[in-house]
Amino acid sequence: MGEAPLLVPLAEEGWIQGAVPELAVAHYLEPLVARNIDALVLGCTHYPVLRSVVEAQLTALAGHSLPVVDSAHATAEELGALLDTRSLRADRTRKGAMKILVTDRPARFLEVAGRFLGHNIADVEVAQVDL
Numbered sequence: 001m002g003e004a005p006l007l008v009p010l011a012e013e014g015w016i017q018g019a020v021p022e023l024a025v026a027h028y029l030e031p032l033v034a035r036n037i038d039a040l041v042l043g044c045t046h047y048p049v050l051r052s053v054v055e056a057q058l059t060a061l062a063g064h065s066l067p068v069v070d071s072a073h074a075t076a077e078e079l080g081a082l083l084d085t086r087s088l089r090a091d092r093t094r095k096g097a098m099k100i101l102v103t104d105r106p107a108r109f110l111e112v113a114g115r116f117l118g119h120n121i122a123d124v125e126v127a128q129v130d131l
Contacts, residue, residue: 004028004044011046012112021050025057033058039067048072049116101127 006024015021032040040058042048048070059065083089090096102109106124114120 004047007050008044008046011049011116014115016049016053021053022057025050025053026061029054029057029061033061037066039069041069041071043071045072045116100124103127103129 004024007021007028010016010021010024029040040054042051042054047054051068051070055065055068058068080089100109100113100121100123102124103126106126109124110121113124
């Protein structure tokens with residue numbers, strides 16, 4: 001969507017439904033629809049949580065639905081296909097472990113990450129970084 005600086009804080013604050021995100025998304029989509037785009041690529045990691053608002057506003061502005069591509073999902077699909085062709089995909093019967101390290105505000109990270117992943121994260125550690 002080009003530059004859309006209001007969408008990142010809206011996504012991080014959980015304002016992903018209602019009038020505020022609808023108005024912000026419409027503001028950014030209007031010039032694109034005026035240029036008769038054929039599809040929209042969600043190129044930022046924050047945008048997928050706003051996808052339903054983006055699709056609704058895009059349809060309302062264009063008068064018909066247009067394809068919306070989530071770049072993160074498309075990248076994951078391509079990576080999966082590449083791993084398959086090279087026989088490098090991990091055994092799905094084995095459970096892996098995830099360790100999350102942050103440099104600041106672990107509670108805030110847990111809140112935002114849970115929103116983006118669609119489930120809660122159990123733990124996060126603060127990492128000390130020496131520069």
